[in-house]
Amino acid sequence: MSGGGSAVELRAVSLAFGDGLQVLDGIDLGVREGEILALIGPSGCGKSTILNLIAGALAPTSGSVECFGQPVRGLNRRVSYMTQRDTLLPWRSALDNAALPLEIAGVGRRERYERARAELARLGVGEFGAFRPHQLSGGMRSRLSLARALLADAQIFLMDEPFAAIDALLRLRLQQLLVDVWSETRRTIVYVTHDLNEAISLAHRIVVLSHRPARILAVRDVDLPHPRDVAQIRTTERAQAMYWELWKILEGELQG
Amino acid sequence: MAGPARRPRRVRVLGARLAVLALVFAVWQLLPQSVLPDYAFGRPAGVLAALVSLISSGTAFIATAETLRTTLLGILVAAPIGILVAFAAAAAVGAWVIEPVTTVLYATPKVGLISLFILWFGLSTRGHFALVLMTVGPVFYYAARQGLSEVDPNTVIAFRLMGAGRLKIARSLVIRSMTPNLLGVTRLAFPIAFGATVFAELRVPVGVNLGALLSRYALALDGDNTVAIMLIMGVVAYILDVAISRPLRAYAQRTGTGIPAV
């Protein structure tokens, strides 16, 4: 199922912002290479902050963050980060947006357009290559961002509620797409969500965080078989039992 | 950046700025007449002497006071007129006629009106005042009109259902909605009015005011005094802006009003 080695290691990580706001409190977290790890917890608890630490956009106040055994210093080039807010460039076409990481890496024009076109087609937005982001729907923009992230060819994917603003039906399709992509590429994915169903459907392991200052409340293996049918998996007994178990843990936090 | 690193940086910036200023003065002093004639630009030492003389003789203050009088009086009179016309234009009947008129007035280069005012008032300071009025009035008109158009019609209906009369609506809702626009435009109005005053004074250089002095010194080929007056104008413009924007910003923060451009 997973590669076995450690992709990311957070040891005793705490983070407090300058104004004294304690966001994370003693987080010990390991992400195995090749797995999909879901982070769930109440809103504002610091899930995105953990992603920022892995990406190197933030440094912990205490504790250490390691990526493939190396300490994370400055922006971590080994990750691809799909943020909640899309960072597509409005003056570029979808194709040019997708090809951006290849362009930065110096890949030749013809090759990068070929690869970008292929990726867009694979994600079902092939005909929209000439359109600008503002002409695309939310779902298409998400797929475009995902295409771009995949073309960056990083070893770790960080995803911060990437499909949160999409309607429920389209979301199922995109989740299935993500699972299928994982099956093909076996990347390590750290996925932040507040949707229990989504976490159970997608992840190999789920980490439950408390409200701020965040601690780890529970870590559960999702022993459902891969490859998964996202729509169908949540109807199974095992998934429903897991849902209930996690809900119980979270319920207490939400009242806090 | 961490605290200890910041202080040397500020000192470095200040040092760099002073160095650049010193360079500018040196170049200004030393460039030959053929490149930078002193009858136009003056020389640093001469300008300084001129400034000292203008200030100690009181001329600088008298002239500034006169120019500011025109500027401020112009704003004080133009603002209410502009706002009233905006109200008149909001009424259905008024809008039809007033709108094309104000659009034309807005598009007119107001500086052209000075020629008309010279024909009407002759070479007098009335022309200065008239130009400021015509330049600033439309600015307030458009700000007030914008404010009026932003009044939420749903809130108006709610008020009327509660039995509020027209006057009450005008007071609590309309004026409150217009205030941020008007305050924002007040900040703009001062440099606009000041600029119009200076223009009028330059074209009609009568009386003791900054524009008239500037015009006379320049035509007398007195570069030192010319630049001195320009510097005084710059300082006055800066003080005017600070004097307006600081209280405006404080008011905005205190009352939570969002004032554009402050």
Add this chain to the structure above:
Amino acid sequence: MTRSGRRVDPRAAASTAGRWLVVAALAYAAWRWLLAPSVPRVFVSDPDAVLHRLQLWIGDGTLLSLVVTTLSESVAGFVAGSLIAIVLAFACGLGPQMVGELVEPAIASLYAMPKFAFIPLLYVWLGNGFVPIVIFVALTVLPIVFLGMLTGLRTVDPLRVQMLRLFGASQRQVASKLLLPHGLGYLGTSLTIASHNSVASAVGAEILFGSADGLGGTMYRAGLTFDTASVLAALFAATVISSLYIRLFQAVSRSGSVPPARG
């Protein structure tokens, strides 16, 4: 379809045109009616005299020549001022911070200063003519475009910068792929605002310089000879030119613009 792509409702357009015609007719009638025979024509002139003057100018090509002079001063000054402002804004926004610390206060102090105050110096230095007026218009335009562009450059979304750096972009790549196109997006707005000024600046400069040519020059000379009809005719022409100029700018900036850089 208009240049901006919006559909023009023919009935609305006709009713606007009709309304303007009616108001113009009313204004003409009111003018003639208020003009009692005893009022000296030097004050308000005769609407017929003004129309006659305009007709004359159109006929013998004077109007065209005046408009070309004034417009060429505006456009030349506008282009020169904008180009310098853009270069300076990019130098301050993208370059080493010290550049910004030195240049920005200089231009900010120019911003508040009444620009017409520079004309006596320009007149004494360069005399009357095309070049000093162009320099003046450039001076008027520069701080506006500079400030607009600099603000634009400084409001780049840090999340986008982070995105590029995570993809491995160097500082130069961040500048060329993000900051530059982002900043240029603000150009349209700044230029439109600056354009409002440039025709009026040119006319005002011609008046103060006492130019022989151009619409402002005509206002000046006609004023000297108490030729009110010419003053009003020139004023009218300047109004029309000014509003066309502004409309043209709005249309161009709208058609070429990119929607604001929001997620």
